[in-house]
Amino acid sequence: MHRLILILILALAIPAVAARAETRLHATYLRTEQPRPPVLSNLDPVPEDDGPAGARLGQTDNATTGRFLGHSYTLDIVSVPPGDDPLQAARTALAASPYLVLDANAADVTAIADLPEAAGALLFSVAAPDESLRDTGCRANLLHTGLSRSMRSDALMQTLLSKRWTRVALIVGPRPDDGDWAEAMRRSAQKFGLKIVAVKEWSESADLRRSAAAEVALFTQDLPDHDALLIADEADDFARYIAFNTWLPRPVAGSDGLVPTGWSTVVEQWGAAQLQSRFEDLAGRPMRPRDYAAWAALRTLGEAVTRTGSNNPAMLRAYILSDEFELAGFKGRPLSFRRWNGQMRQPVPVVQPRALVAEAPLDGFLHRENELDTLGLDRPESGCTAFGESP
Amino acid sequence: MKRLFPVTALIALIAAQLATAGEIWVTNEKDDTISVIDVATLEVVRTIATGERPRGITFSRDYARAYVCASDSDAVQVIDTETGEILHDLPSGEDPEQFVLHPDDRHLWIANEDDAITTVVDTETRRVVAQIDVGIEPEGMAVSPDGKIVITTSETTNMAHWIDTATHGIIANTLVDARPRDAQFSPDGAELWVSSEIGGTVTVFDTATQAETAKIRFAITGVHDDRIQPVGIKFTPDGKTVFVALGPSNHVAVIDAESREVTDYILVGRRVWHMAFSPDKSSLFTTNGVSGDVTVIDVAARKAVRTIKVGRFPWGAATRP
Numbered sequence: 001m002h003r004l005i006l007i008l009i010l011a012l013a014i015p016a017v018a019a020r021a022e023t024r025l026h027a028t029y030l031r032t033e034q035p036r037p038p039v040l041s042n043l044d045p046v047p048e049d050d051g052p053a054g055a056r057l058g059q060t061d062n063a064t065t066g067r068f069l070g071h072s073y074t075l076d077i078v079s080v081p082p083g084d085d086p087l088q089a090a091r092t093a094l095a096a097s098p099y100l101v102l103d104a105n106a107a108d109v110t111a112i113a114d115l116p117e118a119a120g121a122l123l124f125s126v127a128a129p130d131e132s133l134r135d136t137g138c139r140a141n142l143l144h145t146g147l148s149r150s151m152r153s154d155a156l157m158q159t160l161l162s163k164r165w166t167r168v169a170l171i172v173g174p175r176p177d178d179g180d181w182a183e184a185m186r187r188s189a190q191k192f193g194l195k196i197v198a199v200k201e202w203s204e205s206a207d208l209r210r211s212a213a214a215e216v217a218l219f220t221q222d223l224p225d226h227d228a229l230l231i232a233d234e235a236d237d238f239a240r241y242i243a244f245n246t247w248l249p250r251p252v253a254g255s256d257g258l259v260p261t262g263w264s265t266v267v268e269q270w271g272a273a274q275l276q277s278r279f280e281d282l283a284g285r286p287m288r289p290r291d292y293a294a295w296a297a298l299r300t301l302g303e304a305v306t307r308t309g310s311n312n313p314a315m316l317r318a319y320i321l322s323d324e325f326e327l328a329g330f331k332g333r334p335l336s337f338r339r340w341n342g343q344m345r346q347p348v349p350v351v352q353p354r355a356l357v358a359e360a361p362l363d364g365f366l367h368r369e370n371e372l373d374t375l376g377l378d379r380p381e382s383g384c385t386a387f388g389e390s391p
Numbered sequence: 392m393k394r395l396f397p398v399t400a401l402i403a404l405i406a407a408q409l410a411t412a413g414e415i416w417v418t419n420e421k422d423d424t425i426s427v428i429d430v431a432t433l434e435v436v437r438t439i440a441t442g443e444r445p446r447g448i449t450f451s452r453d454y455a456r457a458y459v460c461a462s463d464s465d466a467v468q469v470i471d472t473e474t475g476e477i478l479h480d481l482p483s484g485e486d487p488e489q490f491v492l493h494p495d496d497r498h499l500w501i502a503n504e505d506d507a508i509t510t511v512v513d514t515e516t517r518r519v520v521a522q523i524d525v526g527i528e529p530e531g532m533a534v535s536p537d538g539k540i541v542i543t544t545s546e547t548t549n550m551a552h553w554i555d556t557a558t559h560g561i562i563a564n565t566l567v568d569a570r571p572r573d574a575q576f577s578p579d580g581a582e583l584w585v586s587s588e589i590g591g592t593v594t595v596f597d598t599a600t601q602a603e604t605a606k607i608r609f610a611i612t613g614v615h616d617d618r619i620q621p622v623g624i625k626f627t628p629d630g631k632t633v634f635v636a637l638g639p640s641n642h643v644a645v646i647d648a649e650s651r652e653v654t655d656y657i658l659v660g661r662r663v664w665h666m667a668f669s670p671d672k673s674s675l676f677t678t679n680g681v682s683g684d685v686t687v688i689d690v691a692a693r694k695a696v697r698t699i700k701v702g703r704f705p706w707g708a709a710t711r712p
Contacts, residue, residue, distance in 0.1 A: 061527050064507055065526055065548040068548065303549075326590065328570040328590075332639070333618075371617070
């Protein structure tokens with residue numbers, strides 16, 4: 001039945017392309033500003049426009065393409081300061097357009113998706129890696145272009161396994177995010193048959209800029225032997241002080257060293273160099289993972305408008321979730337969306353600061369339908385039912 | 392007399408070989424060089440230094456000059472093919488990736504990948520004649536045999552832009568599948584073929600109406616569809632057969648141009664980009680970016696017969712008889 005509806009929708013869409021009628025699409029990038037926890041080092045400040053700059057590039061890319069087809073695109077960027085009501089901002093945005101790109105935590109994303117005004121809207125989450133949003137907490141009007149934690153941890157474990165670094169130790173930071181990231185790595189280790197030989201909670205309160213050499217050596221001295229040392233430190237607080245200071249000479253991975261990520265400056269293959277330089281020209285800085293997710297959300301909308309000639313959210317959603325949809329995302333494979341939970345399938349670069357080490361899925365990790373589905377929650381694992389039409 | 396005959400025959404044979412052997416010029420994207428392969432010996436006989444990140448390459452009609460897109464030097468370089476010397480740079484616009492020489496042997500049409508522009512340069516006056524706004528990341532370039540239409544494909548906009556060479560105006564924009572990389576007219580000019588790298592297809596258009604007439608798909612046993620990424624397209628001179636390089640699937644497809652059927656897949660090196668025929672059309676040379684070599688295909692046998700090591704990340708290829 002749903003298939004039939006989809007076919008009808010697509011059939012209706014085709015004359016719109018042929019007619020080249022003026023089609024307008026307005027979207028809002030809505031950010032709820034999150035206070036950042038204090039971190040030990042000031043070396044890498046997070047840019048103010050992390051995320052919005054990617055959305056602006058996606059908007060520009062869409063507009064250039066639209067010019068040739070009579071399609072026009074506009075984008076508002078709204079940033080809600082801490083303490084202000086994100087729901088009110090979302091209502092205002094939804095009154096102007098059904099297309100929202102959400103740069104917000106899981107609680108805000110869920111609350112916005114559940115607004116009565118958001119029924120029938122199409123929302124993209126770019127900054128909430130939480131597994132729950134792809135699982136039982138999913139929403140039918142919510143797609144994800146940002147990576148889930150398990151997509152990152154699966155990519156990392158595939159890489160470690162391919163190197164036969166199968167015995168790993170894990171250091172977990174004190175914040176809730178760190179626990180979630182550690183949990184994702186633990187599950188992925190189990191999924192791919194790696195052994196976690198020890199887990200230690202990071203509790204040192206010393207200023208590691210001065211004493212990392214002494215503190216970290218001591219802290220890691222009692223770990224059983226391992227091939228690699230995993231660190232869960234989502235806020236980028238202490239992780240940078242671990243490498244080269246450990247008791248045993250071992251590579252670090254997870255939140256520092258070998259890192260799985262949605263995007264990185266070291267990604268240059270598959271035409272990525274062009275995207276990198278377009279972004280640099282626009283933002284005056286390198287592209288970051290959140291920028292990439294925002295760019296991908298805008299480009300997903302643009303690609304759907306280009307192919308259907310429509311700006312109707314139900315029609316675009318149906319097209320985006322169909323087999324027809326594919327986005328060229330500079331990662332070497334077409335990007336598409338999982339019909340069971342709205343997550344964008346994508347290769348995951350696994351990088352060190354100066355070069356790409358691997359791009360997951362790695363060779364040999366097979367899947368009966370799409371190798372990209374070896375990363376993150378696959379259909380049988382996801383408890384999401386909101387996308388009822390999954391065959 | 393009897394003894395003389397074989398000797399003259401031999402001399403004639405050698406002379407014929409010398410006359411027809413020729414060279415294949417290959418640009419090495421990450422070595423900033425061109426490897427010149429001798430078709431008779433299948434060896435690299437010269438290595439020519441270029442500007443940064445050389446990609447597109449073509450020759451003037453008399454083959455006295457080579458034009459090379461030095462992408463990261465933002466220039467098209469003109470090289471004396473006898474001496475290997477760089478004669479001068481042409482203004483090319485930013486980041487030239489591919490180009491096509493108009494049948495007038497004078498105007499180069501250049502895709503400026505970073506600027507969403509197609510630039511037309513007069514190779515005699517060394518001036519920019521026109522710049523045309525196209526889609527994002529223009530790459531593939533083709534000119535119709537009658538010289539009336541130039542095609543630019545844009546990788547992120549996913550279109551072939553049809554440009555009237557007389558007015559420099561765009562007369563049509565046709566959508567293709569994701570990330571179009573190469574465009575080629577059939578030798579008679581009746582059809583345009585466009586490869587889509589991420590879409591995994593080749594779209595065929597009727598030149599007269601710009602209407603899509605066919606879409607060609609590929610399937611290789613043991614290779615996931617996502618890895619089948621069509622890039623370079625090459626017609627045989629009779630227009631009956633088309634070779635399509637399939638990128639990281641490491642195969643070249645052979646297509647019957649009339650029936651649109653894929654008749655063969657030939658295993659070559661890793662991430663195959665572009666191709667050039669030997670002057671006698673009996674062999675086809677493929678650039679294999681990741682393995683850093685060139686595969687020689689026996690065209691009649693549809694088989695890879697030789698691998699030649701060149702520089703790092705070979706990309707473009709062109710034939711010099």
